[in-house]
Structures are given as structure tokens and as C-alpha cells.
Amino acid sequence: MDRDAYRERLAATTDDPADLFEHFEERSVAGRTHHVLTAARHGVERGTVVVEDADVVVRGYPSIPRILVLEPGIESFFAGTETVVVEEKLDGFNVRIAAVGGEPLAFTRSGYVCPYTTARARALLDLESFFDAHPDRVLCAELIGPETPYTTTDYEGIDSHDIRVFDVRDGESGEPMSVADRRALCRAFDFGQPRCFGRAAPSDAVEIAAAAIADLDAAGREGVVLKSADGESMVKYTTASQHREELAYAFSLPFECGRDFVFSRIVREAFRAAEFAENDDRLRERAHDLGEAILLPMVATIRSVAVGKPIGQRHTVRGDPDALEALFDHLREQSLTIEIEADRREDGDRVVAFRKVADSSRDRIRHYLDGGTR
Ligand code: ATP
Incomplete structure (x- = not known):
């Protein structure tokens, strides 16, 4: 890899390519080498992926700061900003979807390709038309719903899972589109998006955010992300x-x-x-x-271990049998212990209920239940 060229293209804040690339890991994906930054370094986000063969760079998704009080949090964070947009923050799994050599891939926050989310994104979004028109753009999206391998939060109207696009960025520079342009683009391609509660000057956004948070809290939903109208600055607040x-x-x-x-x-x-x-x-x-x-949840878990019941997060996934098999391989590669609890066919899909076995909690709880000391 031409490390110096990529250091420059990534606009890293170091002149020394070795200093940047010592934190890159090489992974082989579908016959191509992905160079993945495993920790934020010199202004380049964690999870940034370089695929030299395809001449593709996918910047990591930036970390979103959090405010703990709406007042004066919003006004002080957005000092000097004219307009702020209040969007819902959805509780799901973050992926960046990019076209690599013409093939759309869904990258996780840490830069792995998730085979399941890739397959679902290809099925649920018209990626072919989107990347034909915008080959260098990246869709930043949340996989949500009760049936995903990562989160189980229910959303009204979603029986299994769906995808919401909350950001569209340039792959290489990471530059976001403005909120208005991005929302219009997503509408044009019929991509689902998070709810928008309104736009206003920062001082007026406080009231919009407070009302949105009260409603979201009552509905058991996660929170809001406030964004400057150009999409550059973001801050989050949760219920x-x-x-x-x-x-x-x-x-x-x-x-x-x-x-x-x-x-x-x-x-x-x-x-x-x-x-x-x-x-x-x-x-x-x-x-x-x-x-x-x-x-309450901790006592329930202790009691489960006491009677020998398995513990760990339960998930259900449905989709193409091969994509599900690839998902289980992917999860096992992440050192997770997977226990399949049910495996059936429904309307041509494979539907699997599985548990991510929580070995260390189970072993520690067993130890204490057996009278062990800390
Ligand atoms: P970080 O602190 O690095 O942002 P985190 O893993 O703690 O990361 P969260 O607290 O979940 O992240 O908040 C950021 C994430 O919120 C984003 O990475 C994205 O996946 C998700 N998200 C959901 N809805 C939105 C939205 N409307 N706009 C931006 N991000 C959103």
C-alpha cells in the first residue's frame, strides 16, 4: 500500500505514515485486503477502512459528544451556529454502507464487514441505483428492530428489522451532507430516516428538544441527536x-x-x-x-444461574440461510459463544433464535453462589 499517499488522502495530522499505519490491521474480505484503523489516530477515526485494490476509503463514523443538561448545553455547544436540527436518536446497530469495487458492503463501527447487515441492506435499500449515482458516498445507517443480531429494541411498525439512514458522507473526507440535502436525497431513494422534530436557532431548539425528549421518554425510546444545519456538528442527549x-x-x-x-x-x-x-x-x-x-435484572440472573439456566442476550434473526451462517461465523470470529436455541423455516427465510452466552458473568455468579470470596 502506498502509505504516504493514503496518509495525505486521509489528511492525517502527522507527517509520518508509519505513525498512522502501525495502528492499521489487515483483514481479507472477499479476496481483497482491507486496511482497518483499530483506534482513532492523528485525526483519523477508528474503524476507517482503506481498500487499495478498489481505491476506496471509508472514514470511521465520528464520535458524537453528549450533553448532560439541555440548558445551557445546547446553546453552549452550538454557540455561533445559526440553525440546529433536532432528530431522533435510534437505538440500533451503526453501519456504514459503501460500494467497494461496485459491491455494497456494511461496515461496523470497528471496520469489520457484517455479512448479515450487508445482506439486509442489499435487500432493503436500492443500493444499486444509489451507488450508480453517488459512487463515492457512504450511507451511515442504523439497523433497528426486535430481530437483529445486535439490538432488540422494539419500534412501532417494525415487526422484524429495518434500516434508517441518518447521515450521508463522502467516503474519503468524511464530509457530511447538509441535513436538508441528506433528508431530500434519502426521500428520493425511498430510504427510511429518523424522525425530525424541527429546526430552529439554538436558543429555540431547547424547547423542541425538551418536548421531543418528554415524548420519547414516555414511549421508551432512546433520545435525540442535535445537528448543525450543515451536518458538521452533532451532540446527543438521551431519555x-x-x-x-x-x-x-x-x-x-x-x-x-x-x-x-x-x-x-x-x-x-x-x-x-x-x-x-x-x-x-x-x-x-x-x-x-x-x-x-x-x-431486579441482576437478581433474576443470579437465580437463573442458581438453577442452571443459560444467561446472555437472546436475539432472533431471519433471512437468507447462507447470510445467517456467515453471521454466526462472523460473531464467533469476534470471540462470542453462540448457542442456537431454535432454528426453523418461515416463508423461505431461515429464522434462528440464539443466545450470546455470557460466560464470564455465569462463572463469577456460580463462584459466589458456591460460597466463593471476592
Ligand atoms: P460515540 O460516543 O462514539 O458517539 P457510542 O457507541 O457511545 O459512540 P451512541 O451513544 O450510541 O454511540 O451514539 C452515537 C450513535 O448513535 C451513532 O454512531 C449512530 O449509530 C447512532 N444514531 C442513531 N440515530 C442517529 C441520528 N439520528 N444521527 C446520528 N447518529 C445516530
Whole structure:
């Protein structure tokens, strides 16, 4: 690979190609070598992929900062910005879909090609027409719905899974389209998109975001992403129900997620409560809900291990049999232990219910249940 040329094309903030590329990993995908950046480095995002054979660069999706208070969070983050757009933040699996040598591939955040999401994206989106017209663009999308290998969040009107496009960027520079152009482009190709709650000056966006968050919270949905109209700056804010959901997940598998994961969710909820709990009774209710989200799932898990039941996240996936087989190989390559619980055919699709076995939580819980010490 011509490392110096790619260092320049990626606009890395170092003159030394070795310094950038020592963090690239080589992976072979369908006969081509993918060079993948495994950690953010010199202004280049984690998950950036270079496929020299096809002369394709797919920049990693940037990390979105988070505000913990809407006021003055929004105004201070968007100081100097004229217009802000408030979009729904969906709880799903992030992929970047890019055409590599004419073949659309769905890249995960860390730069792997997910065979299942690739197959679903090809089936659900008219990628051929899109990449014919825009070969250098990347669709940044969320795979959502109750039947995916990664998340299980329900969305009204989605029985199995679907794809929502929330960003369209230039593959090589990572430059986003403006929100209005991107939304129009997605409409033209009939791509599903996240809901848009409105656009306004930052000072007025606070009210739009607060109302959106109240509705989303009541519906058990994740939150919002606020974007400058040009798509360049983004910031996220999430609902209390999302914080509880993530805590419940983390405590249902208590030794899988790190301590930072649970601490950060509690901090988010504390700020949300400090800003929005209307009175002491409401605050006490929030405390109660938070406590339940922590204790109930963990006790359920301890009891499952005690009676020898398997623990770990359950997922259902449906689709082409070969794509599902490739998915299980892909998950096993990520060092996950997969246990198939049900495998059937429905209308020509293979439908598989499986569990990502939580070995370390199971073993630690067993140890304590047997009277082991910490
Ligand atoms: P990071 O902190 O790096 O952004 P994370 O994995 O903690 O990453 P999240 O907290 O889930 O990410 O928030 C960012 C993700 O939200 C995006 O990567 C994208 O997958 C998802 N997302 C959902 N809806 C939207 C939207 N409307 N606009 C932008 N991103 C969205």
C-alpha cells in the first residue's frame, strides 16, 4: 500500500505514515485486503477502512459528544451556529454502507464487514441505483428492530428489522451532507430516516428538544441527536427510559460490561433528574425506577444461574440461510459463544433464535453462589 499517499488522502495530522499505519490491521474480505484503523489516530477515526485494490476509503463514523443538561448545553455547544436540527436518536446497530469495487458492503463501527447487515441492506435499500449515482458516498445507517443480531429494541411498525439512514458522507473526507440535502436525497431513494422534530436557532431548539425528549421518554425510546444545519456538528442527549434500559441490560449480565458503562448511565440519569424532576415525589419515583433497573435484572440472573439456566442476550434473526451462517461465523470470529436455541423455516427465510452466552458473568455468579470470596 502506498502509505504516504493514503496518509495525505486521509489528511492525517502527522507527517509520518508509519505513525498512522502501525495502528492499521489487515483483514481479507472477499479476496481483497482491507486496511482497518483499530483506534482513532492523528485525526483519523477508528474503524476507517482503506481498500487499495478498489481505491476506496471509508472514514470511521465520528464520535458524537453528549450533553448532560439541555440548558445551557445546547446553546453552549452550538454557540455561533445559526440553525440546529433536532432528530431522533435510534437505538440500533451503526453501519456504514459503501460500494467497494461496485459491491455494497456494511461496515461496523470497528471496520469489520457484517455479512448479515450487508445482506439486509442489499435487500432493503436500492443500493444499486444509489451507488450508480453517488459512487463515492457512504450511507451511515442504523439497523433497528426486535430481530437483529445486535439490538432488540422494539419500534412501532417494525415487526422484524429495518434500516434508517441518518447521515450521508463522502467516503474519503468524511464530509457530511447538509441535513436538508441528506433528508431530500434519502426521500428520493425511498430510504427510511429518523424522525425530525424541527429546526430552529439554538436558543429555540431547547424547547423542541425538551418536548421531543418528554415524548420519547414516555414511549421508551432512546433520545435525540442535535445537528448543525450543515451536518458538521452533532451532540446527543438521551431519555431516562434509555438510561434505565441500559442499566437493566448491564446488570442482567453484571460481569460483562465495565464499571464505566454503569457509572456513566447513573451520572446521565442524575443530571436529567436534577434538571427535570419537577418535585421531591417525582425525584423519589425516579430513584425507585433506577433502583429497580439495577436490582431486579441482576437478581433474576443470579437465580437463573442458581438453577442452571443459560444467561446472555437472546436475539432472533431471519433471512437468507447462507447470510445467517456467515453471521454466526462472523460473531464467533469476534470471540462470542453462540448457542442456537431454535432454528426453523418461515416463508423461505431461515429464522434462528440464539443466545450470546455470557460466560464470564455465569462463572463469577456460580463462584459466589458456591460460597466463593471476592
Ligand atoms: P460515540 O460516543 O462514539 O458517539 P457510542 O457507541 O457511545 O459512540 P451512541 O451513544 O450510541 O454511540 O451514539 C452515537 C450513535 O448513535 C451513532 O454512531 C449512530 O449509530 C447512532 N444514531 C442513531 N440515530 C442517529 C441520528 N439520528 N444521527 C446520528 N447518529 C445516530
